[in-house]
Amino acid sequence: MHQLMQDLRYALRQLRRSPGFAITAVLTLALGVGANSAIFSLLDQALLRSLPVRDPQQLVILEGTGKAWEGSASSHGGDPESYFSYPMYGDLRDHSTVFQGLAATTTNAIGLIRRGQSDAVDAEFVSGNYFSLLGTGAALGRMLTPTDDTVGGNHQVAVLSYSYWHDKLGADPAVVNETVELNGVPVQIIGVAAPNFQSAVWGQTPAVFAPMALLPQVDARRLTALTDHRSKWLNIIGRLQQGVTQPQAEAQLAPLWHSLRADELKALGNRSPRFVSEFLTNSRLRVLPGARGLSYRRESLQTPLLVVMGMAFLVLLIASVNVASLLLVRSSGRVREFALRYALGATAKRVILQLLLEGLVLGLAGALAGVLLAPAAMHGIARRLVDAGDVTYFSSNVDARLLAFSFVNAILVSGVFSIAPALQLLRPDMISALKQQAGTSSAARVGFRRVVVGLQIGLSVLLLMGAGLFTQTLRNLRHADVGFDTSHLLTFTTVPQMAGIAQETTPALFDQMLQRLAALPGVTGVAATDNAELANSDRGTNVTVQGYTPPPDEDLDVGYAAVSAGYLSTMRVPMIAGRDFTPTDDLQHPLVAIVNESFARHYYGSAAAAIGRLMARGGGKNVQWRQIVGVSRDLRHTGPRDAAKISFYMPLKQAPKTSEITMYLRTTTAPLQTAQAARATMHDLNPGLALVDFWDMDQQIDSELSNERMIELLAIAFSVLATLLAGVGLYGVLAFSVSQRTREIGIRMALGSTRSMVARLVLLDVAWLACAGIAVAVPIALLAARSLRSQLYGVSATDPLSALVAVLLIALVSFVAALLPARRAASVHPNTALRTE
Structure with missing residues (x-):
């Protein structure tokens, strides 16, 4: 010591x-x-x-495989097989023996009204045993219990998340036992969650936790959610019994799962052998690790974070190589x-x-x-x-x-x-x-320093090529043709239910919104939909098409949206055939639909052949037929990366149970200049309306490209930093090399070499170093880029332009780094040099 x-x-x-x-x-x-x-x-x-809960390694997530399904399914992200109906949750909870308990969770946007102030927030609706199963306590008051989650019982209570209570309510302790409204329903706040707990779903930041039994009261669209076997919408997280492993749990649950699925299949009636095979025979209940909790965002963040981590590691490697180079120069003294x-x-x-x-x-x-x-x-x-x-x-x-x-x-x-x-x-x-x-160094030591610099140059080329690929990807996505004109388009969303407005009055409210917004100065068109464009929303259904017999293996997920009259013209979506919706397309007139090009080609062969034909949403004997009156151009509805999906539109006035609505205002000025007037108009119409996601449409696209923008920004930052470090390292080695070769340079000049010849000697030296680093790095970069294909768009992983730009940039930096040492070498006087030791 x-x-x-x-x-x-x-x-x-x-x-x-x-x-x-x-x-x-x-x-x-x-x-x-x-x-x-x-x-x-x-x-x-x-x-x-892992989640900040008790014994997180005991937690598991349930997932039911089997693609065949008849009914409605809604998801908040991730694999649809991770979602269950509430009756299925109840059966698994009550009849399985391998779990200490099973908890259910789902998320829902709501309006929270406190002291007359309305706030649009996310709520997590959970089973009563959610907090006790996880093993997390309260910062204030108490948490939900099973007695709070009984249908028809005393369940009009809720718990605030710590972040919402602290950030939005000023950590006011008086909020406990206070009554607020959730979508107009009075609810008593009974507690505040622990500060280190957000949710069992990573990436979900709810403002409030409410019992599952409260959901049908808060959301009219979920009136039958707690009793409908054919509606999948919640996730299940469980805690295994002591000593039970995941494979053991799966094996013991298999008979129960098969029995429950068989009961559901019986309720559906006769189905094809293929449907039976997928729904029952090949379906199983998977028990997956749940220590990290559920996640709706983890999958989308995994690749970007791993890519950026790789780039950061290369920067650290370059930094350590640069310090090694500095230490080598220092050690010579x-x-x-x-x-x-x-x-x-x-x-x-x-x-x-x-x-x-x-x-x-x-x-x-x-x-x-x-x-x-x-x-x-x-x-x-x-x-x-x-x-x-x-x-x-x-x-x-x-x-x-x-x-x-x-x-x-x-x-x-x-x-x-x-x-x-x-x-x-x-x-x-x-x-x-x-x-x-x-004062002199051996050839081996000088050679080692050259290897160090060559490594820095090579790593810099890797990062520069990656930055080039990501820059082109973001540029291509920003300029991708999404099927409609995104310029001068203001958008916002509102859910009248959040203000306690009855659903039966919403059609008249939507009409008033459209009329008042259309009258605003600078607004040339107004449209509304219940399925926002480019908002990462992928809603789907099955359809019945008159005269079309689907092949046995067809399992199409068809997109749909309810839109206002003139929606397509406001969005500037070209009509291929037929007409747009008009104000007379309401419940007093025949049901109609507009389909996109992909729909028309798939079911009818052409757009012209689709006009006048009949189709219906869903299946079975009692479908509501709609006549196709138009065919529109395909849209990239989900996001700029996603291909157009087979889709159809129905008039907003003919759509059942429309609650959330997204408005689009086509303006002659910058869209956000109209935002304040739009807010004031909506406030005058109903002060309780919560308006969210006010966007210029181009800004919304930028928001949807947040991952790509982050990767591009960091790739550029890391590559610039790496290149600067490589330039500094190269300069240090060249400067040291020139100082070590002073006698040699003096002899050369005494024997007739000119200043330009000496300078060229140094520049050739750096050229060999740069070429060696580039020759090794470019093939490695091209191979490594293949693993990034999923993150690229509109550019090949072997894009020659990115490689060329990277090589030219590193060549420029190398040349700049060599200028001062070359100038110093060329200015050496022979007499001085020959006396140097």
């Missing part, structure tokens, strides 16, 4: 004697460690971390020092430990600086991963896991970059060193 403390004091003294070197090395490492720490923390929260130590009896082990300790001090200092930078980086990156209002998905706090990762990272990196100087000083030429003839 005494020897270690002595070496530590000596290491600190050495760094204090070289403040410029120490500051440069620490800042270089801070950038690399800070970037890695920030990305790791976000990745850890999204992909690795310490050859005499270590030769003297060897002469006085120091062992190689003691010397290596000293150098490793100096590297460790640098690494830990860099890690500390990186950890200080990480929170700001995490917050900035999180704002680009998710919408501004959803940053609470991620915490920017520095915790023990982040500190452990950062300092372990620093220790490993410091060991790597300390090896080079340790090898260089392992066995110095003591005779030359003690004569102070250490």
